[in-house]
Amino acid sequence: MPNIDPTQDRPDPEPKTLVEGAYQQLRRDIIAGVLAPGQKLRVEHLKDRYNVGAGTLREALLLLVTDTLVVTQGQRGFNVAPISIEDFKDITQTRVLLETEALRQSISLGGEDWEAAVVAAFHRLSRAEQRLNKEEDMLSDEWEMRNRIFHEALIAASPSRTLRHFQQILYQQAERYRRLSLFKQPISRDVHAEHQALFDAALSRDASLAASILRDHILRTLNAIEHMPADFFTGAPAHLDSGQLVT
Amino acid sequence: MPNIDPTQDRPDPEPKTLVEGAYQQLRRDIIAGVLAPGQKLRVEHLKDRYNVGAGTLREALLLLVTDTLVVTQGQRGFNVAPISIEDFKDITQTRVLLETEALRQSISLGGEDWEAAVVAAFHRLSRAEQRLNKEEDMLSDEWEMRNRIFHEALIAASPSRTLRHFQQILYQQAERYRRLSLFKQPISRDVHAEHQALFDAALSRDASLAASILRDHILRTLNAIEHMPADFFTGAPAHLDSGQLVT
DNA sequence: ATCCATTAAAATCTCGAGAAAAGATATTGA
DNA sequence: TCAATATCTTTTCTCGAGATTTTAATGGAT
Structure with a gap:
């Protein structure tokens, strides 16, 4: 099999x-x-x-x-x-606080297993991002899953189960906002370049640099949404308006 | 009525x-x-x-x-x-990270309402701590509740709902360890003095000092438990061994 | 025309019995 | 005697129906 x-x-x-x-x-x-x-x-x-x-x-x-x-x-x-803009702002900022701290710990404590897992996750994410530019879009489930696994792999060597747990909660919250934002306005970022820089900094064990890149990476989505039209949070995603689940 | x-x-x-x-x-x-x-x-x-x-x-x-x-x-x-010593260490350190950040925000943003609530909570806690030294012990439900409300009041002016939510989760986790530790060995700390210092720093709007005091305050319980006999986490609290709920 | 009370409808919350799974016991064979 | 298998008991998980509460609608009074 x-x-x-x-x-x-x-x-x-x-x-x-x-x-x-x-x-x-x-x-x-x-x-x-x-x-x-x-x-x-x-x-x-x-x-x-x-x-x-x-x-x-x-x-x-x-x-x-x-x-x-x-x-x-x-x-x-x-x-x-x-959902609300204040809520997303809160989620994003708290996520920066926790995820950068977890990343610092992970970089300073991670061993060979951690490195290997990060390399593998980054590779799989890169492959998905290559496909992305051609046919698919950022709403791809595959890309999202690999992105999530990459972020989790980066902080996996943090000894704090609590930090990793909170990170998961905040990530899925943020993911909801990211998807919602894509319905209204496609993003114009070189996400792969951001991931590449984050990957390089982590593997070279530069904790401060990696944390800085991660902070900017997370905050960038917030900036994108903050500059959206005012009716962003009122209207529903267009192609879902007649969804069969809406009762 | x-x-x-x-x-x-x-x-x-x-x-x-x-x-x-x-x-x-x-x-x-x-x-x-x-x-x-x-x-x-x-x-x-x-x-x-x-x-x-x-x-x-x-x-x-x-x-x-x-x-x-x-x-x-x-x-x-x-x-x-x-429970485990590693788990408590994790909870405590994460709690320091989140609760000090929330306190800084709260001190810088809190208005008159926040001040009044902190003053009230501190007063009620102080009263309970006066009684404490005489007849009751630190296992008092009343003291615990007022301690909890005092800590929540301090960070209540933080605009981050997420931080406040996580603080609640971590507080109740830590509270479980604190109670468990009391069964084995009574504490020898002037908790009221710590609360007084924290209260003064917060009301005088000295965010750095308050955060520092809060950090030490939280870490002190960890130190106490780390120096406990090795069998702390193996044996159950003595007076609960024959509890009617244990099946 | 607006507001309040009463009535009807819908949805939720609660409960205990049946189905499925895990764990314990006994039996058989080497 | 020990190990492996099969059977039995216990516990958990799942489901649908009844009791409560909320929401909407109707009618009447100010």
């Missing part, structure tokens, strides 16, 4: 239970914008879409509440977390 | 649903050590203790997983999160 390594392109663990499976699907759909910000999440409608029971879907929803991707208040059901 | 303000001594919002109620109770019991680290959490036994249905308790347990107070893997049920 040619089943090399199914985990290479999947940062999420294989779901061991229906709740986990629904949780992961739901999370993907929220981050991808299939479920629009602020949208009401009715259990009765969603349970059919994800092929699970009502109770099971409820548990998955509850799990997303602590990830701050879903909000709930009392007995008024669930909604996709709303 | 003499119902002044029931929220003064309750940082948690009033539970609007059974799940929330069970969640808060469960969290308190885990932090307090009533449910010991690593202990198996059987739904069938716990649902009677907390007077809710099996499904409801399950949802509450799931909520605690994202707070990292409970762990679960596949279909093997739930356990109270285990």
Whole structure:
């Protein structure tokens, strides 16, 4: 069987239970914008879409509440977390604080295993970015996954489980905003060059330089969104307006 | 009616649903050590203790997983999160990073409302600490709650919802370790003096000094635990060994 | 015409029973 | 006696129906 390594392109663990499976699907759909910000999440409608029971879907929803991707208040059901420019600013700045610190630790403590994992992740990301310029766009799931794995690999040698955990939460929050922004206005950045510089600095063990590059890299998306038209957060993504999930 | 303000001594919002109620109770019991680290959490036994249905308790347990107070893997049920010296070190250091940053922001941005809330919280904490030296000990729920509110009040003016959210998670993690350490060895610190210094620095708007005091304040508990007997994390708290919840 | 109270509808929250999986025990063979 | 297998018990996970609460609609009064 040619089943090399199914985990290479999947940062999420294989779901061991229906709740986990629904949780992961739901999370993907929220981050991808299939479920629009602020949208009401009715259990009765969603349970059919994800092929699970009502109770099971409820548990998955509850799990997303602590990830701050879903909000709930009392007995008024669930909604996709709303978005705002202030919220994204907060997420981005906090992410800079945590991710640069984790990167510094990782660079100073990482061994050969860490280096190898970073090299591999960067290689896979580069390949995806080559394809990107030709046919696909930045909404590609493949690119996003490899980008995510690259960022995680960079800080993987940080001994702080807490930092790595918070980084994951903030990354997926930021990813939601990044995707939303692409619907309105394509970006004009040489993302690959940024990744290349980050990679070089990390491998040469220049912690300060790497942290600086990472900071700029993260902040660049914030700048792009801050200069968008004022109605950015009011209107929904055009091609999703008639999505079959919107009830 | 003499119902002044029931929220003064309750940082948690009033539970609007059974799940929330069970969640808060469960969290308190885990932090307090009533449910010991690593202990198996059987739904069938716990649902009677907390007077809710099996499904409801399950949802509450799931909520605690994202707070990292409970762990679960596949279909093997739930356990109270285990503890370790490395874990506490990580929590403490990350807490220093986040809470000092939030404090700096809060000091530079806080207005009169923030000042008033800090003054009030400090006053209530001081009163509890006066009583403390006489009859009660540091395991007092009242003292803990007021300590928590004081720390939250200090950083309340930070515009970063994310920082405040992470601070809450880390605080409750640290609180679990602090309580556990008290069973083995009473502390010998003038905590009130530390709080007084922190309060003075914050109110005089000296962000650097306040951050420095806060850092030392948080790290001091880590130092205390690091110098404890080696069996600290193996043995359970003595007076809880025959708790009725241990099955 | 606007506002409030009452009523009807919809959705949510809660619960216990059945299905699936893990763990424990006993049995068989070497 | 030990190891491996098979069976049985226990625990967890899943599901749909009933009870509560919220939301919308209707009718009447100011």
